[in-house]
Amino acid sequence: MKFFTEYMTYNTKNHREYINITLDVDNVLKKSGIKEGMVLVSAMHITAGVYVNDAESGLIKDIEEWIQKIAPEGPDYYHHRTGEVNGDAHLKNLLIGHQVIVPVTGGRLDLGPWQQIYYAEFDGQRRKRLIIKVMGE
Amino acid sequence: MKFFTEYMTYNTKNHREYINITLDVDNVLKKSGIKEGMVLVSAMHITAGVYVNDAESGLIKDIEEWIQKIAPEGPDYYHHRTGEVNGDAHLKNLLIGHQVIVPVTGGRLDLGPWQQIYYAEFDGQRRKRLIIKVMGE
Amino acid sequence: MKFFTEYMTYNTKNHREYINITLDVDNVLKKSGIKEGMVLVSAMHITAGVYVNDAESGLIKDIEEWIQKIAPEGPDYYHHRTGEVNGDAHLKNLLIGHQVIVPVTGGRLDLGPWQQIYYAEFDGQRRKRLIIKVMGE
Numbered sequence: 001m002k003f004f005t006e007y008m009t010y011n012t013k014n015h016r017e018y019i020n021i022t023l024d025v026d027n028v029l030k031k032s033g034i035k036e037g038m039v040l041v042s043a044m045h046i047t048a049g050v051y052v053n054d055a056e057s058g059l060i061k062d063i064e065e066w067i068q069k070i071a072p073e074g075p076d077y078y079h080h081r082t083g084e085v086n087g088d089a090h091l092k093n094l095l096i097g098h099q100v101i102v103p104v105t106g107g108r109l110d111l112g113p114w115q116q117i118y119y120a121e122f123d124g125q126r127r128k129r130l131i132i133k134v135m136g137e
Numbered sequence: 138m139k140f141f142t143e144y145m146t147y148n149t150k151n152h153r154e155y156i157n158i159t160l161d162v163d164n165v166l167k168k169s170g171i172k173e174g175m176v177l178v179s180a181m182h183i184t185a186g187v188y189v190n191d192a193e194s195g196l197i198k199d200i201e202e203w204i205q206k207i208a209p210e211g212p213d214y215y216h217h218r219t220g221e222v223n224g225d226a227h228l229k230n231l232l233i234g235h236q237v238i239v240p241v242t243g244g245r246l247d248l249g250p251w252q253q254i255y256y257a258e259f260d261g262q263r264r265k266r267l268i269i270k271v272m273g274e
Numbered sequence: 275m276k277f278f279t280e281y282m283t284y285n286t287k288n289h290r291e292y293i294n295i296t297l298d299v300d301n302v303l304k305k306s307g308i309k310e311g312m313v314l315v316s317a318m319h320i321t322a323g324v325y326v327n328d329a330e331s332g333l334i335k336d337i338e339e340w341i342q343k344i345a346p347e348g349p350d351y352y353h354h355r356t357g358e359v360n361g362d363a364h365l366k367n368l369l370i371g372h373q374v375i376v377p378v379t380g381g382r383l384d385l386g387p388w389q390q391i392y393y394a395e396f397d398g399q400r401r402k403r404l405i406i407k408v409m410g411e
Contacts, residue, residue: 001138001275001411003310005379036140037272038177040312040375044386046327051231053183058215059227066228070207070344078332090333091340094325094370096231101177101238101375103270105142110268112181131384133377135311135410136272137138138275173277174409175314188368190320195352196364203365207344233368238314238375240407242279247405249318273409274275 004032004134007044012124018060019119021130025102026109028132035107037136042099044131047089047123049096055116063120071095089122096120104136141169141271144181149261155197156256158267162239163246165269172244174273179236181268184226184260186233192253200257208232226259233257241273278306278408281318286398292334293393295404299376300383302406309381311410316373318405321363321397323370329390337394345369363396370394378410 006028010019025041041050053059071094077087100117103110111117119130143165147156162178178187190196208231214224237254240247248254256267280302284293299315315324327333345368351361374391377384385391393404 003410005377005384038270040377042375042377044389046386046388052235053227053230054216056216056219058218059224061215062224062228063231066208066231071340078335079328079330081332082330087333087336090327091336093327094337094340097234097371098326099375101179101236103142103177103179103268105270110142110270112183112266114183115181129386131377133312133379133384136140175407189372190364190367191353193353193356195355196361198352199361199365200368203345203368234371238316238373240279240314240316240405242407247279247407249320249403251320252318273277 002034002137004034006132008130008132009127010119010121011127012121015124016064017121017124020055020116021119022117025117025132029104029109029134032134034104034134034136037104039102039104040099040133041102041117042131044129046093047086048128049093049120050099051096051118051120052100052115053118054114067092067095086123092122139171139274141171143269145267145269146264147256147258147267148264149258152261154258154261157192157253158256159254162254162269166241166246166271169271171241171271171273174241176239176241177236177270178239178254179268181266183230184223185265186230186235186257187237188233188255188257189237189252190255191251204229204232223260229259276308276411278308280406282404282406283401284393284395285401286395289398291395291398294329294390295393296391299391299406303378303383303408306408308378308408308410311378313376313378314373314407315376315391316405318403320367321360322402323367323394324373325370325392325394326374326389327392328388341366341369360397366396
């Protein structure tokens with residue numbers, strides 16, 4: 001059993017941003033030399049998400065509008081009494097989830113034809129970390 | 138460490154459908170011979186989900202109504218400019234999630250008494266794939 | 275490859291409750307002796323959730339209000355025809371998710387500085403079980 005861990009740092013230009021990190025995850029897998037097992041891709045912050053979906057710019061706009069409707073920026077959340085202003089980003093993290101597991105088979109990410117791995121930044125413009133951990137043989 | 142991977146194909150009669158796949162997962166586990174570890178059950182499409190909940194027909198109706206309310210079919214999503222008409226199915230996938238991990242203990246799926254594994258099809262009537270990957274010893 | 279499984283039982287005073295279980299998970303990890311790998315933390319009920327977010331009391335109020343808005347208690351769900359009254363708790367489980375994977379690196383939970391593991395009870399005041407399964411070396 002082998003383990004290979006790498007930490008990525010993302011610092012987005014925009015407050016919210018959706019970044020296709022499939023190549024980053026694939027590079028870590030290749031470095032690991034692992035052929036069978038899985039990769040855990042997990043945000044290390046509580047105001048960011050990780051999901052698997054389509055790399056299509058229209059859909060990303062739909063996701064942005066939807067996520068704003070369901071967990072809106074704007075309301076004066078209780079959390080803001082601490083001086084924070086990112087209550088919505090915490091709820092967005094809960095809605096989307098902060099991690100995925102990608103199966104590894106025959107040395108490659110075992111994804112369907114349209115499945116791409118995204119890092120979803122909900123409170124950016126600063127350095128945020130993500131862990132990529134490959135486990136297998 | 139052993140790995141055992143199987144791909145299932147589902148082709149639903151209806152556009153949306155909720156299929157109890159607990160027996161399918163259990164059969165793959167038995168074939169694998171693995172006694173300790175876990176099973177990853179993950180949709181390979183971006184318009185389907187996998188979740189764990191109750192096998193109760195009323196609840197499935199509630200889930201269907203709820204999911205339609207939160208991520209409705211109908212609006213003219215940006216994604217539809219590509220010619221697709223399934224923007225809602227992508228959002229439903231994000232809402233429900235596309236994968237679960239089932240722990241394996243003593244050679245069986247270590248689920249609570251009411252926990253059943255469901256494949257949730259949000260854009261069916263065609264062949265869709267799911268990966269079941271058992272990892273352990 | 276080592277596996278170490280422990281079952282926790284929670285019996286909340288309130289119908290809904292959010293419990294920081296990070297120390298419980300850390301204790302199980304220490305008992306396991308595992309230094310590299312991961313911990314699966316998974317509710318064994320279909321009316322409870324597990325998530326990773328901030329240990330801040332205002333935010334927990336925000337989560338409670340948000341979750342009530344998105345998956346409200348009150349409507350007469352189809353599920354209630356079985357005699358149950360907890361339809362909302364099933365939907366809350368689907369919204370939040372019932373499990374997380376915590377990476378383990380160098381013998382410790384490899385979480386970001388603000389990441390805490392929560393058990394979210396949506397239908398409490400009775401004994402509910404959670405599985406903590408450590409897998410690695």
